[in-house]
Amino acid sequence: MSLTGFEVEIQREVDGGLTTEDMTLSMGPQHPSTHGVLRFVVRADGEVMKEAIPDIGYLHRSIEKISEKVGWHGFMPYTDRVDYVAAMFCNQGWAMAAERLASIEVPKRAEYCRIIAAEFNRIQSHLLSVGSMAMDIGAYTPFIHTVREREYINDLIEELCGARLTFNYMRIGGVAWDIPPGWREKALSFLERFEPLIDEYNALISYNKIYTERLRNVAAISAQEAIDYNLVGPNLRGSGVRYDVRRDLPYSVYPELDFDVPVGSGELGTLGDCFDRYMVRMREMKESCKILRQCLAQLPQGPVIAKVARNFKPAAGDCYVRIESARGDMGWYVVSDGTAFPHRCKIRTGSFAAMSIIQKVSRNLMIADLIAVIASFDLVAPEIDR
Amino acid sequence: MAVSDPAAVHAVLRSHFGDAIGDLAGTRPDNAGTTVAPSAIVEVCRFLKTETGLAFDCLSNLSGVDYPKRNIIEVVYHLYSYRYRHLFVLKVEAPRDNPAVSSVAGVWSAAEWQEREVFDLLGVTFEGHPDLRRILMPEDWPGHPLRKDFVEPEEYHGISTSRESLLKT
Amino acid sequence: MSLINTAPEMALTTKIDDFLNWTRKSSVWYMLFGLACCAIEMMQTGGPRADLDRFGAAPRATPRVSDLIIVSGTLTLKMALRTKVLYDQMPDPKYVISMGSCANCGGLFQLAYSVCDGVDKVIPVDVYVPGCPPRPEALTEGLIKLQEKIQQERWLVRKPVAANA
Numbered sequence: 001m002s003l004t005g006f007e008v009e010i011q012r013e014v015d016g017g018l019t020t021e022d023m024t025l026s027m028g029p030q031h032p033s034t035h036g037v038l039r040f041v042v043r044a045d046g047e048v049m050k051e052a053i054p055d056i057g058y059l060h061r062s063i064e065k066i067s068e069k070v071g072w073h074g075f076m077p078y079t080d081r082v083d084y085v086a087a088m089f090c091n092q093g094w095a096m097a098a099e100r101l102a103s104i105e106v107p108k109r110a111e112y113c114r115i116i117a118a119e120f121n122r123i124q125s126h127l128l129s130v131g132s133m134a135m136d137i138g139a140y141t142p143f144i145h146t147v148r149e150r151e152y153i154n155d156l157i158e159e160l161c162g163a164r165l166t167f168n169y170m171r172i173g174g175v176a177w178d179i180p181p182g183w184r185e186k187a188l189s190f191l192e193r194f195e196p197l198i199d200e201y202n203a204l205i206s207y208n209k210i211y212t213e214r215l216r217n218v219a220a221i222s223a224q225e226a227i228d229y230n231l232v233g234p235n236l237r238g239s240g241v242r243y244d245v246r247r248d249l250p251y252s253v254y255p256e257l258d259f260d261v262p263v264g265s266g267e268l269g270t271l272g273d274c275f276d277r278y279m280v281r282m283r284e285m286k287e288s289c290k291i292l293r294q295c296l297a298q299l300p301q302g303p304v305i306a307k308v309a310r311n312f313k314p315a316a317g318d319c320y321v322r323i324e325s326a327r328g329d330m331g332w333y334v335v336s337d338g339t340a341f342p343h344r345c346k347i348r349t350g351s352f353a354a355m356s357i358i359q360k361v362s363r364n365l366m367i368a369d370l371i372a373v374i375a376s377f378d379l380v381a382p383e384i385d386r
Numbered sequence: 387m388a389v390s391d392p393a394a395v396h397a398v399l400r401s402h403f404g405d406a407i408g409d410l411a412g413t414r415p416d417n418a419g420t421t422v423a424p425s426a427i428v429e430v431c432r433f434l435k436t437e438t439g440l441a442f443d444c445l446s447n448l449s450g451v452d453y454p455k456r457n458i459i460e461v462v463y464h465l466y467s468y469r470y471r472h473l474f475v476l477k478v479e480a481p482r483d484n485p486a487v488s489s490v491a492g493v494w495s496a497a498e499w500q501e502r503e504v505f506d507l508l509g510v511t512f513e514g515h516p517d518l519r520r521i522l523m524p525e526d527w528p529g530h531p532l533r534k535d536f537v538e539p540e541e542y543h544g545i546s547t548s549r550e551s552l553l554k555t
Numbered sequence: 556m557s558l559i560n561t562a563p564e565m566a567l568t569t570k571i572d573d574f575l576n577w578t579r580k581s582s583v584w585y586m587l588f589g590l591a592c593c594a595i596e597m598m599q600t601g602g603p604r605a606d607l608d609r610f611g612a613a614p615r616a617t618p619r620v621s622d623l624i625i626v627s628g629t630l631t632l633k634m635a636l637r638t639k640v641l642y643d644q645m646p647d648p649k650y651v652i653s654m655g656s657c658a659n660c661g662g663l664f665q666l667a668y669s670v671c672d673g674v675d676k677v678i679p680v681d682v683y684v685p686g687c688p689p690r691p692e693a694l695t696e697g698l699i700k701l702q703e704k705i706q707q708e709r710w711l712v713r714k715p716v717a718a719n720a
Contacts, residue, residue: 030637037589057520058631058637060522060631061629061631062666062667064507065531065667069666070666080592084595100416144602147598147603148603151603227468228494230494230496241468318412333447333462335451344451346447346449348446356499357495382591522669524632524633531669536668542632543636545632545677547632549661549672
């Protein structure tokens with residue numbers, strides 16, 4: 001292909017011994033598209049990145065150290081802040097770790113309340129992820145649509161536990177409050193309205209030509225790579241690995257429920273590209289609706305919290321609890337030395353793992369694609385830094 | 387043929403590595419595992435990853451725990467196999483005053499960042515790590531905060547780190 | 556009764572500072588500075604239900620065109636130094652809303668080793684919005700309080716000579 005116009009002039013300058021050098025750009029920590037305080041040091045040749053090196057820790061709030069100071073019950077509000085977009089799962093992870101160490105049996109109704117709250121939270125989290133992803137790509141309207149539905153879930157959860165964002169709903173041994181009267185009908189009517197909306201989102205944005213062109217074939221991650229870097233949740237399933245803690249290492253009452261685990265299929269491009277990860281989230285919302293309908297139908301009667309001592313002291317030992325958060329397999333490694341304070345609590349999160357693969361997958365991408373990659377991993381800053 | 391039972395995994399390790407492997411500990415699948423001598427950790431990990439029937443292809447979690455009374459820092463590896471869906475735990479004990487453990491970043495890429503985090507917060511040096519530097523705290527931060535005897539600095543770049551309580555006045 | 560096309564032709568008189576402040580307070584552009592949990596509530600405040608745009612406040616991506624910085628969330632020591640840089644980039648007159656307990660005084664994270672207890676240690680704050688996190692209504696109230704403050708400022712009119720001078 002022959003060069004034209006401007007290209008000829010550039011070629012002439014290059015032939016004439018013009019040297020070019022890489023640019024080093026600092027992207028963040030305050031950047032509108034990095035979902036919180038993330039920073040990348042981007043080494044770029046024009047618009048093409050040689051490398052994007054993540055720099056994290058701008059939201060490191062020492063939650064793990066605080067766990068050693070505030071006691072078992074007192075740590076529950078802090079778990080909300082580990083992942084504020086999906087706080088129920090963090091509540092549940094901490095409660096399950098303490099229960100496992102102390103061998104506490106949770107009442108059946110409490111387990112159902114937990115699952116109902118958690119699955120609503122999953123929809124809420126995925127809505128935000130999908131909406132902000134569309135916004136980052138350049139479509140503002142879907143964001144408004146998803147935030148609108150998110151507000152309705154906020155209302156439901158607020159009625160359940162009194163908070164919109166940092167729920168502090170679960171307790172060691174159960175949940176704080178029972179489902180209020182009339183709440184079940186409201187939840188069902190929300191599901192009735194919400195489920196068709198997923199198809200509406202698909203019609204509005206998912207198969208929009210401009211949108212798919214920005215996502216397909218971008219940053220494809222093979223299944224082996226994803227496992228090697230310990231990607232979890234939708235990021236792992238986007239690469240075609242059918243793994244879900246709810247199904248493979250079941251906890252709570254998930255074995256009694258019927259649901260599918262959607263995985264990416266490379267339907268528009270390569271397996272494991274940004275579009276696959278995005279579509280897994282879309283489909284998971286539908287599965288969550290399915291789980292919620294079953295839970296609301298089978299909700300048993302009974303108490304919602306087991307008897308747990310105020311001065312809670314589990315036996316010495318360690319445990320590693322895994323739960324399927326909205327961002328995937330979340331691990332809680334908790335060490336107890338038999339006192340009223342945990343000895344150590346380490347939280348292994350999905351965003352941390354996803355962040356570590358960015359340096360590898362960002363090679364030879366356009367700078368604009370980095371935004372799509374970040375959005376498709378659904379990174380939440382405090383979950384990376386804790 | 388998958389070797390999924392923690393006791394069986396332990397037996398396989400014992401027969402291969404002998405004294406480098408400690409006793410089987412833990413009662414539940416999520417905490418059943420063994421201690422490994424610091425010098426053997428990389429070979430043990432590589433063996434667990436590549437051996438048929440074990441195939442621990444994923445390092446789920448790598449964390450450090452400070453035990454001032456026993457004067458050690460324990461590095462804990464939670465392994466998982468996507469192939470056979472089983473779990474195993476490895477623990478390495480390092481002396482507290484100069485903790486050094488070989489890096490497993492060459493075995494699982496996920497270890498790279500997790501080891502950096504343990505280095506940052508607990509001060510464990512991972513030998514052979516490709517890029518061992520602080521990850522969460524600023525480069526000029528004094529000390530390793532997750533150690534039990536860590537003392538919070540009075541100020542950082544002119545910003546004092548404490549605040550007077552309005553309630554006490 | 557419709558008011559359209561019924562008013563007589565007329566001129567309104569007002570103080571020049573009042574007029575200036577009225578225009579300024581009706582177009583407060585805030586910088587998107589989401590730090591932590593409160594950022595989600597700030598997004599919802601800008602979203603369809605609370606709709607902060609009604610009060611003339613629109614989000615901006617860069618400090619150089621913003622009038623207001625809403626510090627929404629926990630300020631870590633690592634981030635505190637950057638916050639000062641961002642604040643210095645904003646053109647005068649500039650305002651700061653500290654949103655949430657963490658930004659006000661450290662809140663829950665006063666126990667933490669890595670958190671700056673209060674954004675007022677780094678930059679001056681005009682309005683404190685309490686809550687963990689504050690509801691969108693609370694942030695809207697905070698903006699209205701800031702507008703009241705802007706309305707009372709005097710920029711052009713000569714200040715009265717102080718009594719003891």
